[in-house]
Every structure is written in C-alpha cells, then in structure tokens.
Amino acid sequence: MVIHKPIDLTRSKLLFNRARRLIPGGVNSPVRAFKAVGGVPPFIKRAKGSKLYDIDGNEYIDYVLSWGPMILGHAHPKVVSVLKKAVENGTSYGAPTPSEVELASMILKAYPSMDMVRMVNSGTEAAMSAIRAARGFTRRDKVVKFEGCYHGHADGLLVKAGSGALTFGIPDSSGVPKDYARNTITIPFNDIGILKKTIEKEYKNIACIIVEPVVGNIGCVLPRRGFLEGLRNLTNKYDIILIFDEVLTGFRVAYGGAQKAFGIVPDMTCLGKVIGGGLPVGAYGGRKEIMAMVAPEGPVYQAGTLSGNPLAMAAGIETLKILSKKDTYKILDDKAEALENGLRDASARADVNVRFYRAGTMFCTYFTDDDVFDYATAKRSDTKKFARFFHGMLRRGINLAPSQFEAGFISLAHTQSDIKATVKAAYEAFKEL
C-alpha cells in the first residue's frame, strides 16, 4: 500500500515560483509545467523502482517514467552500477568507442529493417536527421506526417494541416517560417482514403512519410486494421520512404517495436528514450543505401558533440540486455493488462464513461463516450474532467501524465500492490468527479 501524507506541495510551490523567474514556465520541457491540468508540479528529489519522491516528502507510484525511458523502473541497480563504472572512465571523449559499436549491433539485431544506425542525442534529432537523409536520398522535398503525431520540435515538423491540406501545411508554432511549413503535408491518422489521395496527388514531390505506428502523442491511439499495411503498400508503390518514429514504441510495444508487433517493414526507424536508459539519446537508421547518404559517408550532413557518449551507451546497453531476457515482455504485458482491467472495472463501478486504449506498456484513459482513433476524436475528450481525475490521483499518490493527450507507461518495477493501490485510488478519484 502506498502510504502518503495529505499532499503538501509547499516546497515545490516556492521552488516553482523561483524556477519561473529563471526558466521559461519554470520547466525545461513544456508539458512538465502542468498547464493542461493546473496546479503546482511536484519537484522531484529522487526516484527508485516504480516510485517518485518529491521535495515535500510525498511518494508517488509513477506512470510517466520520464515519458517512456524508465521501462525497467527508476535507478535500476544494474544500470546504476554500469553508469558508476562508466563515469570513472570519463564522461565523453568525442572519439569512437567500443560501447557505440555494441549498442548499434544490439539495435540492428532487434530491428532487422535497419542495416545501419546513427546515434544522436534526442528523438527530435533522430526524426529531423532521418527526414534529411530521406530527402537527400530521394532528392524530393515534401514530407507527410499525421495530425497529432509528434516527432520532436524541428521546424518542419511543427506543422498543421494547411488550407491546401493535401498539398502543404502551415506553422503550428510561432517562429516557424511559412516556407518551412510548406513542405510538410499533415493529414489525419488512420484515414487510408485521404492518405491515398494525398500520395496520388503529390507522390512526385514526397520524400518520405513519417508516422508514429501507435500514436503516443495524442494519448494512445492504435492503428486501425489494415492502416499500416495500406501505408506500407502505398509507399512501396510510389517509391516513398516510410519512416517509423518508434521513439516511444521502440522496445516498448515489443522488443522489436511496433514494426515487429504489427509485422511491417519500414525503410527507416527513429528510436530514443528506452535505448538510453534515461540518459539523453536518440537514434535513426534504415536501409543501407539510404544511410550511405549520411556524413561522412555521403553528402547529408548530421553531427553531434555528445552523440554516442559513453554514459548513455552504457545505460542503453544494460537496459536492452535486461529487456532482451526471455519472458520480459510477457511480464510487462501481464502488469499492463492487470492495470487495464483494474482501471476499466474501477470506472464501471464508479459509473464514469471512459475509453481505455493500450499497446504493450503504453496506455491512455480518455474521458469521452466516443471511440478515439485520431486527433479529432481524441480532442473530443473532456479535458476538464481529465484534469480533476489527474489531481484526484495525484492527491492519492499516483503520478499520471499531466495531460489528456499523453500516454502513460508501466515498468518492470511496478508490483501487484502498486497496481492494486492505483486501481483503488482510481475508483475513489472517478467517484469524486
């Protein structure tokens, strides 16, 4: 049982006020500021296993897990120990190391669709660089993405559907020049008809299509039966590079990612999060002939001071070693299923209508009566009700993602008693709505 004092956030509140004078919004990534749910974000002092501990002494069962990386749980002893050893040997050399070769080979073994892989420092860099390589390889400029899918904050990806929706996009953030947005076409996820029309209209200009095979950035939206197959067939037919952005789904919905789970072979893949075991990392890779375009081999430039740094490699290698053990994903899936069944049952007993979706250990509870299958249907959710539920759970020591449009995650460290406590808290929080 999670014993928690009535939630006191005095110290977090003081520090948040100070932080907001020093850092935009007081945070180093927007979603952490609780703008979508209101209130003061707890400032975290430490974490261990499934738990977070804030600076006011509150304990939380954590389902954010640093937005995905901590699939083993926080401060896994084996990851801590390899990091301690690695740091004794220095933190970064700016020269090739054996650990980069080892992690690359582990990734390529797990993702046979990739012949080669390049390490970078974030998912943003991975997606941005994969697209540059695809454009260099095809000598075409346009990129197709799907509404609600997030591939990091590179200018050309902060783009929403424009008036000529099937032809070009418009900026989805200030500071992005219109010309950058014009080469990005944004269409609805799961709509094979619009996808087909777009490709038939623009295929001569399209370098690549990038997709989150399970969309974790509008909560958790699953591909409709046949959608990914249709996407693969169309991109093959029109010779368009298909990029699976598996920064979230990679090593999460399966060891081999969504491409393994759904049996689709993309031309390129982006990875991040889990492969760094909580340290800054990203990776992109794909067919040999495309990756041969990447400097210093080829003319597509991409670089990074800390790319492949020894600490992130050490944490990533240890994390994948543990994940590659037999039955790991069965154990993870059993925990996630137990949580799903518990939450479904709690909402039914509390007579609250929700839609719950899950892919492996990523999930989302939508406060809506309708099915959620794309950005538009996700946006129909009652975000105010979600915010009340979020705080009802936080008060009871359960840390959910502070936005209706983000996925939750469970780890190997979550115990049956964590799940039981979470379901009990959810029933009470649902009842309170």
Ligand code: KE4
């Ligand atoms: P980073 O640059 O944040 O490492 O990765 C960008 C990215 C790329 N692709 C996918 C599918 C992603 O989900 C992300 C980042 N995910 C968000 C969570 N929805 C990171 C959390 C945050 O922005 O603070």
